[in-house]
Amino acid sequence: MSHIVVIGAGQAGSSLVAKLRKDGFDGDITLIGAETALPYQRPPLSKAYLLGDLALERLFLRPESFYTDHNITLRLGCRVTAIDPAAKTVSIGDEVIAYDQLALTTGSDPRHLPAAIGGDLSGVFVVRSLADVDAMAPHVVAGKRALIVGGGYIGLEAAAVCAKRGVKVTLVEMAERILQRVAAPETSDYFRALHGDHGVDILEGVGLQRLHGAAGKVSRAELSNGSVLDVDFVVVGAGITPGTQLAEMAGLTLENGIKTDAQGRTSDPAIWSAGDCASFPYKGGRIRLESVPNAIDQAEVVAQNMMGAVKDYVATPWFWSDQYDVKLQIAGLNTGYDSVVTRAGEGHTTSFWYYRGDQLVAVDAMNDPRAYMVGKRLIDMGKTADKAVVADPAADLKPLLKA
Known part of the structure; x- marks a missing residue:
């Protein structure tokens, strides 16, 4: 019986295995995730969940019973350590799992501050996983002082939540303006004014030089304009990078992520990819989309192609952000x-x-x-x-x- 293994139990991975069963795949399916929580939606983490407006159970994409009822083996808290494309196996430590087809839905990883500038101090957070937000939440209380590093959507969303909770927020953006990489000056102006109305101090063209700590916990931030801020915690919203480590170890072709053809197949015909980690052909070029809609739609097309369809993925990009x-x-x-x-x-x-x-x-x-x-x-x-x-x-x- 055919065995499909999916590495990465996020939005794309969960969507892919659900589509396989919905479309009648009757072989074995194993979904492997490094986190211990059931596959969950990430966008609410930095918004409703951090604010306490959304219970943990409502984050889950599907209840645990879904995977049991659909005979999907869910391996959570397991980190894949190697892929052997020649033998068609993946390894979790000493355990070896054989596959007939493999899908990499390994998502993306947040950029961390280097330890050399204080990124390893306690009280410095990224916003990517449930564990990240659970660790940060106790610090997001009225009267605290926060530094947000990065003026993209993640940084701005974090700033909005902190401000709504009564935190005094300073946001620094090294570029000339917030959202410079992704939006027009008009959109930057709109959100700069919105955050200003809520008391957020936005410093553009200003970077972080280094963080200083007391007893291992962050306490001050030295900025590139020479100013020094007293801070209680720091949120790093400096972007993400595609999760390509396993693909690289397996010798797959990379190009701004895991390179796939229009159907989602990688340079190895038995290995597919979808979601944040995958780059694919688009209007004569090649793009990688970091969005929930793309993760779902691309994963479902890949599932169909793993079952024998010959269907190109045609992206219709759309995104959203909630602030105040x-x-x-x-x-x-x-x-x-x-x-x-x-x-x-x-x-x-x-x-x-x-x-x-x-x-x-x-x-x-x-x-x-x-x-x-x-x-x-x-x-x-x-x-x-x-x-x-x-x-x-x-x-x-x-x-x-x-x-």
């Missing part, structure tokens, strides 16, 4: 944009529409689900949107879908 009372929804990828059209709304409602020439390529919508949905459908259909209509807040967007 603002829900940001992003459709498309703004790579190569040369102009931005603003559609103003009331209060915190607005949207920014990215164009390459006259072609709509992405939309950032803040508390504006209608603009987001219209923009997403236009982008998915390969259509554009008249800039004058978009810029007119009184204009109805729906007719754009019929143009």
Whole structure:
């Protein structure tokens, strides 16, 4: 009987094994995860879960009974130490498990501060796993002083939660502006003002020089502008890197992640990959998407292809971020944009529409689900949107879908 082994028990891994069973795969399935918790959703960790608004059980993607009922062997708290593609085996320490097909859904790893600048001090946290957030939560209380390192979405979300809990927050971003890598200046301006309204001190063009501690615990931060801050804890939101260590050890081809073809197959025909760790062909180039929708959709296509389908994965990128009372929804990828059209709304409602020439390529919508949905459908259909209509807040967007 055929045996499929999946390494990585996050959103992609859980989605892949569920799709295999849903589509009728009747062989053996083993899902291996390094964490001890059931496969869970990560986005709420730095938001509702950290705030105490979401119980642990509601994080789980599926109850434990799902895996039992669907005859999926769940190996949690197990770290794969080696893959032997020639023998078609994976090793967990001294234990060797044979596979017929293997899927790597190994996700991504947060960037840590180097020990040389104090990254190994107690009270310095990243936001990636359940254990990370559980360790940080007791520190996020009113009156504490926090330094957030990094002005991307993870850093800004952490800043929002800390501010809502009454923590005095300073955020430093080495680049000229927050969100510089992923968004237009208009979106940066919007979120800078939003955080300022909530008392967060954002320092742009300023980096962290080093952290200092007392009795092994962080107590001060020395910044590149020469200032020194007293801090009670530090949150590092300096981005993530694809989890490629096992793939590299197995000799698979890497290219900004684990390189796959359009169907999710790696350089070894018996090994597949999906999720944050996988790069794949997209519109004549190659991308890697760090998002829940991509993890689910790509994993489900890979599951179908592992069962014999010959189906290309066609990504329709979309993302979201929750900060304070603002829900940001992003459709498309703004790579190569040369102009931005603003559609103003009331209060915190607005949207920014990215164009390459006259072609709509992405939309950032803040508390504006209608603009987001219209923009997403236009982008998915390969259509554009008249800039004058978009810029007119009184204009109805729906007719754009019929143009």
